[in-house]
Amino acid sequence: LGLFAGSELQLPYDYDELMALIAPRPVLIVQPQRDRDAGIKDVRAAVKRAKTVYSYSNATDKLELLEPDDIGRLSRATQDKVIEWMEKNAKVLSPHILSSDKGIKPVSDPSLIKSLNGNWKFQLIKGLDWSKFDDFFTPAYPDANWKSIPVPGNWDALGLVEPRYAHPDSLTGLYRTTFTVPDNWKNQHAILRFDGVLRGYEIWVNGQYAGKWESSYNTCLFDITPYLSGKENTLAVRVYTHFKGFDFDGNDDWGQVGITRDVSLFPVPDSHLKDLTINTQSIENGNALIGLDFLAGNFSKKKTQALQIKGKIVSPDGKTVEEFSFPITPDAEVHKEIAIEQAQ
Numbered sequence: 324l325g326l327f328a329g330s331e332l333q334l335p336y337d338y339d340e341l342m343a344l345i346a347p348r349p350v351l352i353v354q355p356q357r358d359r360d361a362g363i364k365d366v367r368a369a370v371k372r373a374k375t376v377y378s379y380s381n382a383t384d385k386l387e388l389l390e391p392d393d394i395g396r397l398s399r400a401t402q403d404k405v406i407e408w409m410e411k412n413a414k415v416l417s418p419h420i421l422s423s424d425k426g427i428k429p430v431s432d433p434s435l436i437k438s439l440n441g442n443w444k445f446q447l448i449k450g451l452d453w454s455k456f457d458d459f460f461t462p463a464y465p466d467a468n469w470k471s472i473p474v475p476g477n478w479d480a481l482g483l484v485e486p487r488y489a490h491p492d493s494l495t496g497l498y499r500t501t502f503t504v505p506d507n508w509k510n511q512h513a514i515l516r517f518d519g520v521l522r523g524y525e526i527w528v529n530g531q532y533a534g535k536w537e538s539s540y541n542t543c544l545f546d547i548t549p550y551l552s553g554k555e556n557t558l559a560v561r562v563y564t565h566f567k568g569f570d571f572d573g574n575d576d577w578g579q580v581g582i583t584r585d586v587s588l589f590p591v592p593d594s595h596l597k598d599l600t601i602n603t604q605s606i607e608n609g610n611a612l613i614g615l616d617f618l619a620g621n622f623s624k625k626k627t628q629a630l631q632i633k634g635k636i637v638s639p640d641g642k643t644v645e646e647f648s649f650p651i652t653p654d655a656e657v658h659k660e661i662a663i664e665q666a667q
Contacts, residue, residue, distance in 0.1 A: 426597045426598075427514055427544050427546070427591055427595065428595070428597055428599055429516065429542075429544065430589045430590075435589050435590060436587050436589050437502070437505065438585065438586075439558070439586040440474055440585055441473070441500070442472065442474070443472055443473075443474050443498045443500040444466040444469040444471060444472075444499040444500065445470055445471065445472035445496060445497065445498055446466075446469050446496070446497040447494070447496055448494065448496070448497070449493075449494060450493050450494070450495065451493055451494075451563055451564075452495075453495050453497065456497055459497050459559060459561075460499075460527035460557075460559035460561075461530045461557075462529055462530055462557040466499050472581075474498070474586060475519075475581070475582055475586075476581055476582065476583070477521075477580065477583055478494070478579075479579055479580060480579070484580065486578075487577070488577060489575070489576070489577075489578050490569075490573045490578045491522070491578040491580045493565050494563070494564045494580060495562070495564075496561070496562040496580070497559070497561055497562075498558075498561075498582065499558070499559050499560075500558050501558070502588070503555055504556070504588070505590075510592075510593075511591060511592050512548045512592075512622055513546075513547055513589075513590060514544050514545070514546055514547070514590070514591050515528075515545040515558075515586075516543075516544050516545075516585075516586070516587045517543050517582070517584070517586055518542045518584035518585045518586070518587075519539065519540055519541070519542065519582075519583050519584030520539065520560075520562060520581070521562075521579050521580050521581060522537070522539050522562070522563065522565075522580065523537035523539075523563050523564075523566045523569065524536060524560055524562045524582075525561050526558065526559065526561075527558070527559040527560075528547045528550035528551065528556060529550050529551070529556055530557070530559075531549075531550040533545050533547050533550055537569075591622075593621050593622050593623050594630055594653065595619065595620060595621070595622075596617065596618070596619055596620075597618045597619060597620040598616075598618040599615075599616070600614075600615070601613065601614070601615055601616075609664075609665050609666065610662065610666060611662070611663045611666035612663075613636070613660065614658065614659075614660055615634075615658070615659040615661065616657070616659075617632050617659070618654070618656050618657075619632075620653050620654055621653045629652075630652070631649070631650055631651070632647075632649055633647070634646070634647055634648075636663065644663060645661055647659065647661065
């Protein structure tokens, strides 16, 4: 959980750097202020759930660790001290849950998804030093002598490295593949999706750096539209096992390594759905009240014509029991309630 002190707060990190810093664990970010705010209630609840608490220091222009210990292990008295400090110094204007979706709701229509699974070129390095291959991500890099590796695939299961329990050895893997973008995706954004990579990784498209992610079991999306060419594209990935907080992903299981889940592409139009939440608000006498929350957005940030959300609710036997349509404005949340009689 991340709490930011409003959209005007300028941190000395870009998005990817900030995510790399905090992705391994929930954190609470606050900006010290003199004033108190109604948001303190959110702070009090969040600090008890967070594992690490940072504060933004105007004096040093840095994110500083407020309390170095694991919040969950602190005594009640110490937790109260942290909360007391926040009540006096923290002004939280709006909570924001950090998301690897980055404001894009993935498509579910299989016909819109292009799989990048298959055999990729691969180079394994013992350790984290990849300086001998420091231009491996360029399209013209000679990879003819590299071995092939199936994606998805685990290095240990493929016999490339010695299996380790919980935490793998210090290793680096360099991947290369090529892909094309369908012609009918023109004027849409191309989103690259990694469903899971053990452990950290960073990517390049046509030799241009496109981002990184260090939360092994979480899907992450990358908008690679600015880096695409009109023909064949080169995707390069560096996977590494050790980074700040890597031990957080070590569990009571084998410490596997590699691009272990699907890699795919899908198109998203300029105006698109950013988020959707569906929940059953109540059930009484066989009737249900369904709550729908929508959030739309657009990449260009230009003013758009009125957008419409259209949908229908289908029963288990395939019958349409409700249809709905209503207007929505980018970056404005819309809540809709639908009553279903004799819900199944």
